[in-house]
Amino acid sequence: MSRRVTDNAVGNRPTRHAKTIIIGSGFAGLGLAIRLSQQGRTDYLVLERGSDVGGTWRDNTYPGAACDVPSQLYSYSFALNPNWSRSFSKQGEIQSYIQGVAKRHRVLDKHIFDCDVTAARWNAEAAVWEIESTKGDFTADTVVSAVGALCEPMLPDIKGINGFEGEIFHSARWNHDAELTGKRVAVIGTGASAIQIVPSIAPQVAHLDVYQRTAPWLLPRTDRPYLLPERLAFRYLPGVQRLSRAAIYAARETQVVGLAKFPPLMRAFEAIAKAKLRAEIRDPELRAKVTPDFRIGCKRMLISNNYYPALSRPNVDVVTDGIREVRANSIVTADGTEREIDALIVATGFHVTDSPTYNTITGADGRTLAEVFDEIGQQGYKGSAINNFPNMFFLLGPNVGLGHTSMVYMIESQINYIADALDTVDRMGLRTVEVRREVQDAYNRGLQAKMAPSVWMTGGCSSWYLDKHGNNTTLWPDFTFEFRRLTKKFDVAAYRTTTRGASRSELKVVG
Numbered sequence: 057m058s059r060r061v062t063d064n065a066v067g068n069r070p071t072r073h074a075k076t077i078i079i080g081s082g083f084a085g086l087g088l089a090i091r092l093s094q095q096g097r098t099d100y101l102v103l104e105r106g107s108d109v110g111g112t113w114r115d116n117t118y119p120g121a122a123c124d125v126p127s128q129l130y131s132y133s134f135a136l137n138p139n140w141s142r143s144f145s146k147q148g149e150i151q152s153y154i155q156g157v158a159k160r161h162r163v164l165d166k167h168i169f170d171c172d173v174t175a176a177r178w179n180a181e182a183a184v185w186e187i188e189s190t191k192g193d194f195t196a197d198t199v200v201s202a203v204g205a206l207c208e209p210m211l212p213d214i215k216g217i218n219g220f221e222g223e224i225f226h227s228a229r230w231n232h233d234a235e236l237t238g239k240r241v242a243v244i245g246t247g248a249s250a251i252q253i254v255p256s257i258a259p260q261v262a263h264l265d266v267y268q269r270t271a272p273w274l275l276p277r278t279d280r281p282y283l284l285p286e287r288l289a290f291r292y293l294p295g296v297q298r299l300s301r302a303a304i305y306a307a308r309e310t311q312v313v314g315l316a317k318f319p320p321l322m323r324a325f326e327a328i329a330k331a332k333l334r335a336e337i338r339d340p341e342l343r344a345k346v347t348p349d350f351r352i353g354c355k356r357m358l359i360s361n362n363y364y365p366a367l368s369r370p371n372v373d374v375v376t377d378g379i380r381e382v383r384a385n386s387i388v389t390a391d392g393t394e395r396e397i398d399a400l401i402v403a404t405g406f407h408v409t410d411s412p413t414y415n416t417i418t419g420a421d422g423r424t425l426a427e428v429f430d431e432i433g434q435q436g437y438k439g440s441a442i443n444n445f446p447n448m449f450f451l452l453g454p455n456v457g458l459g460h461t462s463m464v465y466m467i468e469s470q471i472n473y474i475a476d477a478l479d480t481v482d483r484m485g486l487r488t489v490e491v492r493r494e495v496q497d498a499y500n501r502g503l504q505a506k507m508a509p510s511v512w513m514t515g516g517c518s519s520w521y522l523d524k525h526g527n528n529t530t531l532w533p534d535f536t537f538e539f540r541r542l543t544k545k546f547d548v549a550a551y552r553t554t555t556r557g558a559s560r561s562e563l564k565v566v567g
């Protein structure tokens with residue numbers, strides 16, 4: 057059980073100690089919490105800044121929000137859901153699924169909600185992490201950061217935007233009280249979020265301006281409701297759902313060959329996307345505007361059947377001139393045109409390689425994660441550990457992202473690894489574990505070498521996959537089963553370790 061201590065290095069305020077603290081309860085943090093419970097561990101806490109589990113699926117409630125990965129694959133392997141209503145789930149259904157899993161696995165009493173972690177500092181003397189939060193102070197022997205990459209909305213730095221007087225909100229912070237019906241609305245961005253928002257609101261607004269900086273590639277969305285016989289089969293015929301899941305996994309994994317290893321193969325996808333563009337946009341001027349100029353896959357491939365038809369509506373304009381400034385009730389583009397609007401929806405993505413949360417974590421040498429990343433880029437080891445941050449693990453850390461298949465697969469690989477790390481620490485009586493810098497460096501050299509031929513590096517686009525050093529520190533550049541293999545066992549030899557002793561003088565470096 058977590059216990060209360062009354063005096064420690066955080067100060068003299070009451071501080072709660074837990075052996076393991078998980079920060080964040082999206083798919084990743086929740087999945088680890090369930091695994092720890094399954095292992096019989098009780099001395100852990102999950103600190104979650106929101107008031108519910110679900111992470112990105114709790115936060116992204118914009119109209120049309122749905123997953124681009126088929127339902128059968130986009131779920132925990134230990135909690136298959138025979139009740140998915142369609143082949144690609146909508147946000148509400150995924151959020152209900154996550155809530156149901158949390159409840160069924162009885163981990164909610166380990167959660168502290170509305171608990172925003174404002175600082176986490178490594179105390180080398182005591183070998184604990186000291187955590188400050190909006191719900192008080194904590195210490196932990198081990199911290200697992202499970203905050204995810206798509207959690208900190210990025211607001212565009214556009215002149216005058218703060219002076220906009222109408223409704224303005226980010227796609228991930230949708231204001232459901234804002235009335236858009238009959239209004240003049242602008243959407244900035246044409247990424248995965250925007251292409252779902254635009255068709256959802258276009259029929260209700262008076263006019264919609266879509267501000268496009270880069271035209272995305274679109275593929276068909278093979279979404280459909282499941283028929284009753286299919287749902288009955290998923291529920292009652294053993295193996296059918298696992299088979300369907302395996303088939304989807306295998307089909308998606310074939311994309312890795314083109315994306316990561318031999319990008320010319322992506323031409324096949326480009327041909328499908330071009331045919332779709334020709335079929336769905338008749339106006340040659342509009343078609344030219346939304347035709348991408350980079351190799352498909354370089355940015356995330358989007359899937360939609362209603363985005364192009366929405367752009368073709370008479371009340372929708374695609375604006376490709378850069379935004380010069382936002383005024384109280386309008387947007388002015390580089391060519392001097394001023395377009396009046398009542399509401400502005402900012403669908404400009406997230407702080408991925410420069411998350412503000414990196415400023416709140418301070419490692420062994422007193423530098424924050426932000427400072428370390430500033431120097432070496434967003435580098436880690438197997439996406440799960442970072443040198444200078446002992447006794448800290450990461451779910452969805454550097455280079456575990458994907459565009460082509462389910463992130464839940466990567467998360468479960470990392471859960472295996474981190475759960476095994478915690479077992480290893482206990483079994484070997486370790487006080488600290490910190491990935492060796494030379495191991496991390498070698499790992500990243502290998503990773504970037506694999507990345508070099510990928511479409512993300514050679515496809516002729518700029519994307520949030522790349523950090524400010526020009527490295528792709530976001531994506532996993534290989535088959536996902538290869539990542540599963542690498543994370544099967546905790547490789548303690550890659551870590552510098554110390555063992556437990558009664559006092560610091562007895563501290564023994566064992567590795």
Ligand code: NAP
Pocket residue numbers: 122123124125206212213214227244245246247248249250267268269270356379403404405406518520
């Ligand atoms: P995003 O992919 O980063 O797209 C942001 C969009 O805003 C891009 O079109 C970008 O243009 C534009 N933009 C950014 N700053 C701008 C500026 N200052 N001026 C003008 N335009 C600007 O963000 P997102 O659409 O929220 O998606 C983020 C990720 O979330 C996705 O890649 C995906 O991983 C996930 N997601 C998944 C789903 C799904 O499964 N269906 C749905 C939503 C999100 P540039 O392209 O020129 O940078």
